[in-house]
Amino acid sequence: MKTLWVYAHPDPRSLNGALRDHGVAVLREHGHDVRESDLYAMDWDPVVRHDDFGCDPDSRLDVLTESQRALENGTLRADIRAEHDKLRWADTLVVQFPLWWFGMPAILKGWFDRLFVQGFAQGVLDPTTGRARRYGDGGLTGKRAMVITTVGANAATTGPRGIHGELDEVLFPLTHGTLWYPGMTVVPPFVVTSALAMTDDEYNETAKRLTERLLTLPDTPPIPFRRQNGGDYDDHLVLRDEHARGETGIGIHNT
Amino acid sequence: MKTLWVYAHPDPRSLNGALRDHGVAVLREHGHDVRESDLYAMDWDPVVRHDDFGCDPDSRLDVLTESQRALENGTLRADIRAEHDKLRWADTLVVQFPLWWFGMPAILKGWFDRLFVQGFAQGVLDPTTGRARRYGDGGLTGKRAMVITTVGANAATTGPRGIHGELDEVLFPLTHGTLWYPGMTVVPPFVVTSALAMTDDEYNETAKRLTERLLTLPDTPPIPFRRQNGGDYDDHLVLRDEHARGETGIGIHNT
Numbered sequence: 001m002k003t004l005w006v007y008a009h010p011d012p013r014s015l016n017g018a019l020r021d022h023g024v025a026v027l028r029e030h031g032h033d034v035r036e037s038d039l040y041a042m043d044w045d046p047v048v049r050h051d052d053f054g055c056d057p058d059s060r061l062d063v064l065t066e067s068q069r070a071l072e073n074g075t076l077r078a079d080i081r082a083e084h085d086k087l088r089w090a091d092t093l094v095v096q097f098p099l100w101w102f103g104m105p106a107i108l109k110g111w112f113d114r115l116f117v118q119g120f121a122q123g124v125l126d127p128t129t130g131r132a133r134r135y136g137d138g139g140l141t142g143k144r145a146m147v148i149t150t151v152g153a154n155a156a157t158t159g160p161r162g163i164h165g166e167l168d169e170v171l172f173p174l175t176h177g178t179l180w181y182p183g184m185t186v187v188p189p190f191v192v193t194s195a196l197a198m199t200d201d202e203y204n205e206t207a208k209r210l211t212e213r214l215l216t217l218p219d220t221p222p223i224p225f226r227r228q229n230g231g232d233y234d235d236h237l238v239l240r241d242e243h244a245r246g247e248t249g250i251g252i253h254n255t
Numbered sequence: 256m257k258t259l260w261v262y263a264h265p266d267p268r269s270l271n272g273a274l275r276d277h278g279v280a281v282l283r284e285h286g287h288d289v290r291e292s293d294l295y296a297m298d299w300d301p302v303v304r305h306d307d308f309g310c311d312p313d314s315r316l317d318v319l320t321e322s323q324r325a326l327e328n329g330t331l332r333a334d335i336r337a338e339h340d341k342l343r344w345a346d347t348l349v350v351q352f353p354l355w356w357f358g359m360p361a362i363l364k365g366w367f368d369r370l371f372v373q374g375f376a377q378g379v380l381d382p383t384t385g386r387a388r389r390y391g392d393g394g395l396t397g398k399r400a401m402v403i404t405t406v407g408a409n410a411a412t413t414g415p416r417g418i419h420g421e422l423d424e425v426l427f428p429l430t431h432g433t434l435w436y437p438g439m440t441v442v443p444p445f446v447v448t449s450a451l452a453m454t455d456d457e458y459n460e461t462a463k464r465l466t467e468r469l470l471t472l473p474d475t476p477p478i479p480f481r482r483q484n485g486g487d488y489d490d491h492l493v494l495r496d497e498h499a500r501g502e503t504g505i506g507i508h509n510t
Contacts, residue, residue, distance in 0.1 A: 010303060011316040046301060046361035048265060061266040064407075064451070101367050102432030103358055106301035110361030135418060152319075156491045160503035163390060163483060163492040165427055169505045173425055177357030196319070228418060236411045237418040248415035249506045250424045 001032040001218060004090035008039045008097040008108035015195055015203070016098055016150055022207050023094070023148070026214055035086050039107045045079065046110020052077045067117035076117070083115050087140070092217060093184065095174075096148040098195070102170050112178055121182035135176075136227035138183035145179040146187045146217060147171060148210070150195035158193055167191060168223075172250045180225045187220040224255040256287040256473060259345035263294045263352040263363035270450055270458070271353055271405055277462045278349070278403070281469055290341050294362045300334065301365020307332045322372035331372070338370050342395070347472060348439065350429075351403040353450070357425050367433055376437035390431075391482035393438035400434040401442045401472060402426060403465070405450035413448055422446060423478075427505045435480045442475040479510040 005024055009016035020038075027034050037044075050057045053066040054075045070076045076084070087093065097108050104112075116122060124139040125132055133139070151158055151167070158167040168175075171189055179186045190213050192206055213220070226232045232243050232255075244252035260279055264271035275293075282289050292299075305312045308321040309330045325331045331339070342348065352363050359367075371377060379394040380387055388394070406413055406422070413422040423430075426444055434441045445468050447461055468475070481487045487498050487510075499507035 010305065010318070013315045040302075046365070047295075048355075048360065050265065060268045063265070100303075101364075101371060101436075102428035103364060105303065106361040106365030106368050109356075109358060109364045110301070112356050113361050116356060156493050159493070161494040161499075161507060163481075163488050163494070163508070165431060165505045165508060166503055169424070170428055170432065172420055173357035173428065176420060177425065181356075226418075233418050238411050238414070239416040239418070244416075248421055249504060250420045251504045251506075252416060253418070253420060 001027065001092045002090050003027055003032060003034045003092040003094055004037065004086050005034055005094045006037045006039065006096065006108070006111060008105045008111075010040050012038075012041070014098075015192070015198060016096060018203070019148065019150075019192070019207065019210060020096055023096075023210055023214055026211050030215060035089065037083060037086065037111070039111060044107055044111060046107045046113065048110070048113050052080060052114060064118040064123065068119040068123065071117050071119045080114050080117075083111070084120065087115065087143075091143055093143060093145040093179075094148060095145065095179075097150075099149045099151045102164070104174065116178070116182065124182070131229075133183065134181055134228045135225065136180065136183060137229060138181065141183035143184045144187060144217065144222075145184040146213070146220075147174060147179075147189040148192075149189060150192040152196045153193060155193045158191075169250045175223060176225055176250075176253060180223075185222045186225065187217065187222050226253050226255055256282065256347045257345050258282055258287060258289045258347040258349055259292065259341050260289055260349045260351065261292040261294065261363070261366060263360045263366075265295050267293075267296070269353075270447070270453060271351060273458070274403065274405075274447070274462065274465060275351055278351075278465055278469055281466050285470060290344065292338060292341065292366070294366060299362055299366060301362045301368065303365070303368050307335060307369060319373040319378065323374040323378065326372050326374045335369050335372075338366070339375065342370065342398075346398055348398060348400040348434075349403060350400065350434075352405075354404045354406045357419070359429065371433070371437065379437070386484075388438065389436055389483045390480065391435065391438060392484060393436065396438035398439045399442065399472065399477075400439040401468070401475075402429060402434075402444040403447075404444060405447040407451045408448060410448045413446075424505045427508075430478060431480055431505075431508060435478075440477045441480065442472065442477050481508050481510055 007020045024034050050061050053070040055066055097104050121139045153164055156162050158164050160166050175186050234240050262275045279289050305316050308325040310321055352359050376394045411417050413419050415421050430441050489495050
C-alpha cells in the first residue's frame with residue numbers, strides 16, 4: 001500500500017498520537033509506504049479563503065468557480081497543492097482524529113474543505129453523460145479510505161440504540177458525504193470508545209486490533225454504500241421505491 | 256429576543272451574506288437585540304491549541320481537564336471569553352453557514368470546538384446525582400437555537416430518500432450532538448436548497464420565508480429530541496425497548 005495518514009490531534013503524547021505512531025510503524029514494518037499529514041505539526045490552515053485561489057480579497061468569491069480555475073491553472077495555494085500531490089500518490093487514505101462534537105476537529109474539517117475543490121473531488125463530470133461522477137465514482141476512484149476515531153463515550157451509548165446516536169450514522173457526513181462522494185472505497189471505521197481512561201491492557205488490545213485492521217485493509221469488505229450510477233436511484237437521484245421500501249433516513253443508502 | 260447570530264461565509268456579497276443582512280435587519284426592525292459573530296470578518300482562529308488554556312506548548316495537553324481549569328480560573332484565551340460572554344448574554348443562537356462536505360465550514364466547527372469546553376457545554380454535573388447534564392439539560396439550558404444553511408443540491412436529493420442522505424439526519428451531529436447536548440432547545444433548521452443559482456424571485460421568496468421563521472422563532476415547536484433524563488433511556492443511556500421498538504440509527508432519538 002501507499003498510504004497517506006492524515007492525523008489531527010494537538011498533542012503527540014496523546015492516545016491518538018500513540019496509535020498513530022503504532023499504526024505507521026506497523027505499515028512500514030510490513031513494507032508499505034507511508035506519507036503523513038500531521039495537521040497540528042504542520043500548523044495547517046483550515047480556513048478556505050480568497051488566497052487559496054489567488055483571488056483579490058476584495059472581489060466577489062464564488063468558491064466552486066474560482067477553485068476549479070485555480071486547480072486547472074495550477075495556481076491553488078502551495079499548501080493545498082502539496083497535499084493534493086500526497087493524495088494523488090496514495091492508494092490508501094487513513095483519516096485519524098478524536099471525535100469532537102460528533103465530528104472532525106476543525107483543523108481536519110478544513111483539510112477537506114480546502115483540498116476537495118471543484119474538478120478534484122466534486123464537479124468531476126462524465127464526458128459522455130455530462131453528469132457529475134459521485135458516490136462510488138469520481139475524482140478519487142481507485143483509492144481506499146479508513147477512518148480512525150477515538151470517542152470518550154462508551155460502546156453502549158454510541159451503539160445502535162445509544163443516546164449519542166449510532167456512530168456509523170453520526171460519521172455518515174464523512175464516510176458517505178466526503179470519502180464515498182469522490183469515489184473512494186470506504187471500509188468500516190476503526191473506533192476506540194471509552195478513550196478517556198484506558199488501562200495498559202486496554203491500550204495493548206486496541207493497538208493489536210489496529211494492527212489487524214491495517215494489515216487486512218486491502219481486503220476488508222467496504223461499507224456497502226449504494227452507487228449513484230448503479231441503478232438504485234432514479235433520474236432525480238432519489239432511491240427507487242423497491243429499495244428499503246417505505247424507509248427514510250441515512251440508513252437506506254447502504255445495501 | 257437577544258440573538259447571537261454566528262455566521263461563516265468568506266464573502267459578504269454571497270447569498271449567505273444577503274440572508275444574514277436581511278435576517279439581522281428583520282430582527283432589529285422588530286425590536287430584538289442582535290449581536291453578531293461574523294467569523295471570517297473576525298478572522299476567527301478555529302484551532303484548539305495549548306494556548307487556549309494558557310498551557311506550555313511542550314506540556315502534555317489533556318483538553319478536558321485543562322479547558323475546565325482555564326474556564327474556572329477565567330484564563331481561557333481572550334477570544335474564547337469574548338464569545339462566551341456573547342453566548343451567555345443571548346437567549347437565542349442562530350448558526351448560519353453554507354453546507355460544505357455535509358457539515359460546517361472549518362472556521363465554524365472550530366467555534367464550537369473552542370467555546371464548548373468542559374464545565375461550559377459538557378461535563379456540567381447534576382449536584383444531586385453526579386451525572387452529566389446533557390441532551391435537553393446542561394450548561395446552555397434555556398436558550399433556543401436555529402441552524403440556517405444553504406445547499407447546492409436540490410430538495411429531492413437532500414430529501415427523505417435523496418442520494419445525499421436526509422438532511423435533517425445529516426445535520427444530527429450539529430442539531431442533536433452539539434446544540435441539544437448542552438441543553439439548548441433546537442428548532443427545525445432553515446434550509447435553502449438549490450442555492451447555487453437563484454433567481455431574484457426565488458431569493459425574495461427565500462427572504463420572506465426567513466422573515467417568517469425568525470419572527471415566529473420563540474414559538475416554533477422544537478425538534479422533538481428525547482431528553483437524557485426523561486425516562487426514555489435506561490441506566491446505560493440506551494433507548495428502552497418500548498420506544499422505536501426494533502429500530503436503530505439516528506432517527507430513533509426523536510419522539
